[in-house]
Amino acid sequence: MPKTSSSVTIAPDTTWLGHGRHLGPSPEQDVRRNLIALKAAGVIDDFLDLDPSAAMAGGPGGLPPALDTADGATAPDSAARRLFEARWRVAGDITVRAQLTTYDVPGRQRDGQAVAWTLAAEAEGSWDQRWPSPATMFWPDDDRIAWDHDAVPGPRLRTTTPLPADDKEMRHLLKDCARTSWNIHVVVHEAMTPDARGRLPLTPFLPPSLRHRVVEHRAAPEQFHIVNYAVKDLRVRVPRGGAAILPTASASPEFDAERFAVRSVFLNGSEPTELVEKITAFAGLPRTLTADAEQALDGLRRRWHLLTLEEELAYTRQLVTKYAEALDAMTASRDLYREAAELAQAALAEATGSDSLPLPRPAAPRKPENSARSALTKALGRFKDASRQQPQK
Structure with a gap:
């Protein structure tokens, strides 16, 4: 996995950064199939499937060496399995370039075949949350394929995740999410046990680019005091029957816990308008790049192979x-x-x-x-x- 160290770099507003774990048996095959289908449909302009070590040396098929690799760039991590690049256009003529890297993780055979991944995308202009999610340019947007597990074991994107019943386990989980995850973590307290409609995730109501960056934790009615004790060190309070956004490792220095809390969320299948607005506003704040995220962005900028004809000529x-x-x-x-x-x-x-x-x-x-x-x-x-x-x- 990428190495970690302290970092105070602010993420450019042109970027989309995500990471997670794939629990299925063939992650790279899932990516290849999706890229081939999207290129055939004209959704993406082009893509490349590279071996990380070969990519640094020029790659197969006569590919040019990666750009600017001698100018302070680091070589791919030894745990990297595969590197994918894709290029597409949004809003007519704005080009987006993205890299997805898969990694082996320690104890992969014991951890449900988990394979870690990082995804860095950058546009030629400021990122608009209404643009398509870069995650679905690589991963199939299919609930049956388990690529969308958070980097912290347990939570999953695109669905609701009940908090553990054990107090210590809950505390450790929420602290780990706040310390290491790049995703946006929302804790929702259920004032009463919801029906089937109330258990539906808020993902469909989010802008497309946020649907694969938000983890929705659910606290049961009887966990109100426990969950607030668990997030006390984060200086966050979850209102009864409401919701709160956790300050994660990439949270902006401008984070204000009260500003990003919602007093009540109606879990009846209707759109939680106020909560969606809070999440969108939180995503729009400047983000601090963690060491892993900075390495992923550096790789995208310095080790890019999928050149256009004009770029190849230059x-x-x-x-x-x-x-x-x-x-x-x-x-x-x-x-x-x-x-x-x-x-x-x-x-x-x-x-x-x-x-x-x-x-x-x-x-x-x-x-x-x-x-x-x-x-x-x-x-x-x-x-x-x-x-x-x-x-x-």
Whole structure:
């Protein structure tokens, strides 16, 4: 998995970032099928399926090397399984580029075949929550495929998640969600046990880009005091029969617990308008990039392979320019070395009174200027040593 460290970087407003776990047996196959279907339908412009290590070296099929990998970029994590890239357009002509990476996690065989994933998408303009969710560009929007589990074991997107009955387990779960998850976590207290309509998730009422970033926790009627004790350290209070948004690791410094709490939520299948507005407003705040999210965004920007024809042309021109500069540097190195060798030969000839000394054969020095001066200094030094050893007449 990506490494973690403290970070204070603010996420650009052009980005969409998500992560989770796939509990099925063939996550990469699920992604491939979805990408192929969406490209055939014209939903996405193009996609690539890459091996992470091969992608850094240029990839299969004659792909160009990843852009700017030598400029401080980190290599893919050793646990990375597969890298997928996709490109599509929104609002007519705004291009979105996205990367999804799957990772092996420790104890995967014991953890329901869990495979972790991260997804970073960036648009050419500010992100609009009404745009399609990048998650459904890679993952099938099908409840039967379990790709939508939160990075913290237990909660799942696109549905409601009952809080654990055990007090300690509930506390640990909510603290883990607040500490490590990139998703938006909402705790809803059920004032009374809801019927089938009241158990439906709020996901369908959210803007498309938020439907795969929100986890809805449900506290049973008798868990009112317990849940508030569990979130006390987060400085959040869940109103009786209401809801509250938790401050997660990526929450904005501007987070105000009272502003993002709703006094009452009617669990009767109707649209919870106020709660949806609060969630949308929370998603619109500046977000702090966690170390994992920053690495995912850095990978998207620095290690991008799915180039358009115009980008390939620009990249080829960039390579030609670099090769020309390298050739000029090699030519200058050769000329400097030859000049230094000629100076050394002339000095030796003058000192020994002979003009028949062979011209040293030029070689390709690593540092042209320093090597040329070094060659001259060494030649003159050898001449001085030889002069001192000659018998005086």
